[in-house]
């Protein structure tokens with residue numbers, strides 16, 4: 235899949251994408267029926283998720299992720315990147331902590347979500363069916379901080395850098 239470079243090149247002078255633009259690009263890739271075939275044969279993490287980077291420039295990065303039932307990311311930020319994702323198959327649940335309480339949002343296939351640079355969330359497949367989603371970030375993800383939820387507050391638990399696992 236080589237669409238991201240033409241998308242970026244078609245917008246000379248544009249060096250970042252809005253969250254809404256990212257969702258549109260994610261949906262463009264999500265329409266590709268060959269997406270599942272791009273996933274690696276082995277599972278990438280102990281939770282059973284598999285992923286494949288669809289494209290990367292400094293300003294735009296796209297992933298397809300497969301989520302078996304029960305898989306979740308835990309709470310994390312995106313290192314200051316804006317982002318968007320769309321569910322291709324199954325149902326994902328996005329959780330946020332607002333004033334000490336967890337708020338869940340169910341996202342069935344076809345639904346999408348945009349977020350800004352300070353967004354912290356947990357994304358999980360709480361359903362019985364393996365889910366598939368496409369994620370877009372601008373600028374590309376260089377680091378993510380993971381958080382523990384302690385007494386209703388998000389406490390930084392570790393930082394993951396680009397190159398370690400993605």
Ligand SMILES: [Fe+2]
Nearest residue numbers: 310311312355
């Ligand atoms: Fe995320």
